[in-house]
Amino acid sequence: MKKHFSLGTIIAICVIAFTYFYLQDNVSANSYYSVSNSRQRRNKYKLIWSKKIKPSEVYITGTDKAYSKNMFTMYDYKPGADYGNELLQNSFITTDKEKLYNKVERKFYYFYKVTSPFKRYKAIPSDGVWIRDKWAMLPEGMGMNAYNKMVSILPGVKINNEFQSFAYLVAAINSSGIGIADSDWNDPIFEKIGNHKMGFDIISDTSGRWRKYDDKFTKAMRNKLYNNQITFDEYFKAVFTHSFDINRYKKYGNEIGIYADPKSSSLYGRIVIFFLTRDENSFNNGYNK
Structure with a gap:
């Protein structure tokens, strides 16, 4: 027996599918962080420049947020049992720096690419994350x-x-x-x-x-x-x-x-x-x- 759907039902299904796949953030998680994807966040930023920098040790201070290169993905780190989240407990390596323009706030922001020196370290993605400069602590400081x-x-x-x-x-x-x-x-x-x-x-x-x-x-x-x-x-x-x-x-x-x-x-x-x-x-x- 064939089932017939009304035009209203078909439209409703399409709207739900569009909202899920295109508008709503997709959220996932692991033991260290939850992941949310947002086209809206990505579209707020315009890349001004991206450059390689001399590899340097870096510590991260005062934040529980990291991002993918294009700002589409946000990694929201969970509090640790003893010392805060995993971003705050380890020494990382930075090799790249970017300048972004936030089109909504009309402000410029700088971000560092951060990776782990240990290949099997699972607290950050293998291709690294991006941290705003105000939370990145490099060895030279003021110079x-x-x-x-x-x-x-x-x-x-x-x-x-x-x-x-x-x-x-x-x-x-x-x-x-x-x-x-x-x-x-x-x-x-x-x-x-x-x-x-x-x-x-x-x-x-x-x-x-x-x-x-x-x-x-x-x-x-x-x-x-x-x-x-x-x-x-x-x-x-x-x-x-x-x-x-x-x-x-x-x-x-x-x-x-x-x-x-x-x-x-x-x-x-x-x-x-x-x-x-x-x-x-x-x-x-x-x-x-």
Whole structure:
């Protein structure tokens, strides 16, 4: 017996099929993230340029979102049992950078391509994901020109090149959700410094771990920095001397490493200083003199 469908039924079926396949986001998931596909999101962005960059280590801070190259796919990372999502727990590699224009917001955005150095790592797709620059933490930070200016404010202090990499590691771990309580993060440092004790000062950190120590003076100076009312050098001198004696590192040999988050970062204004101590390990949040 043949079944006959009314014109209204046929139209309804077509509308449902069109909505499912073309308008509605397709959602899937694995143990690390859920996946949503959106043509609307993809169509909001226009590629301005895409270029290869020198391969670099990168940590990811403060986000649970990553994207495919064309913004069609969004990876929404699930909270981990201990340290937050998988984006925040690992060191990645970046090899590409793109500039996109959001046609709705009428703003430009920059994204880094992020891949894992481990082929079997399943927390990100094998062809990588794209992370906005404000969440990407690269080793150079603000760069050596900025660090040399900062050091010139501290009497007798010199930059130790090896300490620079240690400052970056401290900065990455303290904004990744792992924090200094994890017993393994500092192994690369202790392999280099042997029996020495290490110390670090963290100033003006607005990430989750240190936000509770943020005081009124530092907030006010950071707002002035954000509003271009003071230079970064003026900002650094103000927040450093607010927390520490200007000759603080003299008793530690006057050699330090510095990491400061660049202006594009969500953590702009944070400063991490690494040094070696002669007594106990010294971890300071920069708000207690």
